[in-house]
Amino acid sequence: MKTKNISELTSVLRSKNAGPLELTFDLIFSSKEIYDTVKASNVITRELIMELYQVSDDKIITFEYFDAAEALKITLVRPRPEASIGEIDMHGCQQHVPLLSIEIPFEE
Amino acid sequence: MDEIRVLTPTGMLGYGFPEENFWKAMERKPHVIAVDSGSTDSGPQKLGNGSLTCSIEDYIRDISILLKAAHQDKIPLYISSAGGTGSNSQVDLFVKLVKEISNRNGYSFRIATIYADIDKSLIKQKIAKGQVSPCGPIAPLTDHDVDDAVTIVAQMGVEPYLEAMDNADIIISGRSYDPVPIAAMGIKHGFDAALCWHMGKIMECGGLCAGNAKDCIMGYLRRDAFVLEAFGEKSQCTRRSVAAHTLYEKTHPYYLAGPGGTLDVSSAIFEEIGENRVKVSNSSFIPADPYTIKLEGSKQVGFRSTFIAGMRDPLAISKIDDILDEITTSLRESFRDNDEFVDIIFHVYGKNGVMGEYEPQKVITSHELGIVAEAVAKSQETAQLICSKARIGLLHNKYEGRKATAGNVGFIFTPLEIPLGEVYQFNVYHLMEVEDPCACFPISYTKV
Numbered sequence: 001m002k003t004k005n006i007s008e009l010t011s012v013l014r015s016k017n018a019g020p021l022e023l024t025f026d027l028i029f030s031s032k033e034i035y036d037t038v039k040a041s042n043v044i045t046r047e048l049i050m051e052l053y054q055v056s057d058d059k060i061i062t063f064e065y066f067d068a069a070e071a072l073k074i075t076l077v078r079p080r081p082e083a084s085i086g087e088i089d090m091h092g093c094q095q096h097v098p099l100l101s102i103e104i105p106f107e108e
Numbered sequence: 109m110d111e112i113r114v115l116t117p118t119g120m121l122g123y124g125f126p127e128e129n130f131w132k133a134m135e136r137k138p139h140v141i142a143v144d145s146g147s148t149d150s151g152p153q154k155l156g157n158g159s160l161t162c163s164i165e166d167y168i169r170d171i172s173i174l175l176k177a178a179h180q181d182k183i184p185l186y187i188s189s190a191g192g193t194g195s196n197s198q199v200d201l202f203v204k205l206v207k208e209i210s211n212r213n214g215y216s217f218r219i220a221t222i223y224a225d226i227d228k229s230l231i232k233q234k235i236a237k238g239q240v241s242p243c244g245p246i247a248p249l250t251d252h253d254v255d256d257a258v259t260i261v262a263q264m265g266v267e268p269y270l271e272a273m274d275n276a277d278i279i280i281s282g283r284s285y286d287p288v289p290i291a292a293m294g295i296k297h298g299f300d301a302a303l304c305w306h307m308g309k310i311m312e313c314g315g316l317c318a319g320n321a322k323d324c325i326m327g328y329l330r331r332d333a334f335v336l337e338a339f340g341e342k343s344q345c346t347r348r349s350v351a352a353h354t355l356y357e358k359t360h361p362y363y364l365a366g367p368g369g370t371l372d373v374s375s376a377i378f379e380e381i382g383e384n385r386v387k388v389s390n391s392s393f394i395p396a397d398p399y400t401i402k403l404e405g406s407k408q409v410g411f412r413s414t415f416i417a418g419m420r421d422p423l424a425i426s427k428i429d430d431i432l433d434e435i436t437t438s439l440r441e442s443f444r445d446n447d448e449f450v451d452i453i454f455h456v457y458g459k460n461g462v463m464g465e466y467e468p469q470k471v472i473t474s475h476e477l478g479i480v481a482e483a484v485a486k487s488q489e490t491a492q493l494i495c496s497k498a499r500i501g502l503l504h505n506k507y508e509g510r511k512a513t514a515g516n517v518g519f520i521f522t523p524l525e526i527p528l529g530e531v532y533q534f535n536v537y538h539l540m541e542v543e544d545p546c547a548c549f550p551i552s553y554t555k556v
Binding site: 081085 | 152153243244245246348351352354355356357358359360361362373374376377378409410412450451453455461462463464465466468482484531532533534537
């Protein structure tokens with residue numbers, strides 16, 4: 001089965017703080033066709049996110065597709081409140097890397 | 109009135125914007141210039157220690173251009189979340205800057221100021237009545253938290269602006285819900301609330317929906333839709349970029365809650381209409397009952413010191429976890445009876461410094477490690493002391509098989525222990541029910 005890496009399928013793949021208590025991930029797909037294929041493949045699920053980030057389901061605040069933006073949004077409880085003791089990424093913008101391992105089955 | 113034209117020069121006052129694009133946008137004859145200056149994005153310490161998000165020079169530069177335009181075209185100027193945190197003192201500072209610049213140039217304006225610092229005893233009364241709840245994953249608010257917070261502000265909704273706009277050319281407000289200054293005129297004139305809020309939500313980040321936050325965006329609000337126009341050759345305002353904008357920094361892709369209600373853009377229609385313009389329609393707004401305002405506050409949790417060290421010996425690198433565990437255990441032991449000790453943390457770059465527990469790569473393959481210490485204590489002196497002991501422990505740890513017996517790490521700076529000052533934590537991020545959306549946000553008027 002041929003697959004494509006998520007990087008090839010997205011124009012934006014980012015993480016950022018959503019307020020000081022939450023971390024949000026946006027995967028904005030490059031086209032409607034790609035978006036529909038990814039959505040239909042059901043590869044990206046809450047369970048996958050739990051595994052990639054090693055978090056329990058109650059830490060996932062949002063897992064939502066948005067058709068108008070051809071995007072998937074996932075929001076997690078931030079591991080620690082923003083910019084306090086133990087902070088390692090103030091803006092939360094370098095936490096997207098586990099998502100880069102996602103492969104989607106793709107017919108050429 | 110069938111159309112209201114709003115110009116937002118930049119996503120954050122102080123960040124700057126291309127003047128050429130600004131004056132091009134002014135040719136479109138906006139009815140109002142509206143810009144936000146605030147965010148929680150820069151962390152809790154600004155609410156804690158009152159510092160500004162940008163420098164005074166940055167604010168003077170941006171405000172000077174906007175005042176010139178407001179004066180020339182005789183249009184109002186709305187600036188929200190003054191100074192970054194939107195505290196009373198930062199509102200006062202902005203008013204002072206506006207007056208100084210106006211006096212220098214011979215401008216005269218009626219100015220309304222709207223404060224957003226919230227009285228702590230009021231919050232405690234509301235807690236007792238069960239009218240305060242978490243705005244996200246945070247524990248319920250206690251009186252203790254309220255006392256610990258340095259300053260508590262609340263994000264005002266549009267209602268204080270609706271009241272102030274009749275008697276002012278310039279409104280400078282404290283902490284406000286970001287779209288408020290942009291949505292205000294439309295709501296005042298009875299335009300569809302959903303369109304006003306949706307337009308505000310996109311425009312408050314300036315030109316970000318077209319690729320660059322530090323650039324201008326024009327909004328044309330009509331009765332059945334709004335149109336966004338970006339400026340500059342590099343800007344690209346497309347259907348997708350505008351639709352995707354509401355994702356940025358938000359919990360949910362299409363429900364956006366604020367004071368007064370929730371914007372629902374799930375069925376919004378985005379159309380490209382040429383010349384860097386996008387038309388948006390069909391958004392919804394669900395009014396909230398009860399009306400809630402979001403409280404923000406932070407408390408000081410200690411002082412910190414750091415050292416920065418590099419490790420290159422491959423044997424030491426292979427034993428880094430054991431080395432740091434040993435140092436940490438020893439430190440906790442030696443500070444066991446010291447009430448001032450808060451914590452000692454080692455950030456290991458080359459292992460998991462950036463991602464911590466999220467790091468998927470569990471095996472170190474780097475030839476070097478960067479070790480950044482974070483010593484936390486109730487006083488700066490004790491933080492320095494913890495840092496110093498940690499530094500000595502790391503430099504001289506006798507790990508098994510060691511041959512490089514002169515020292516385990518290379519320090520980059522002297523002083524070896526660098527004091528970092530106070531560290532804060534957001535401890536107030538809660539919703540408070542109010543009967544009157546204006547009651548907590550006193551308006552006063554002045555002239556220049």
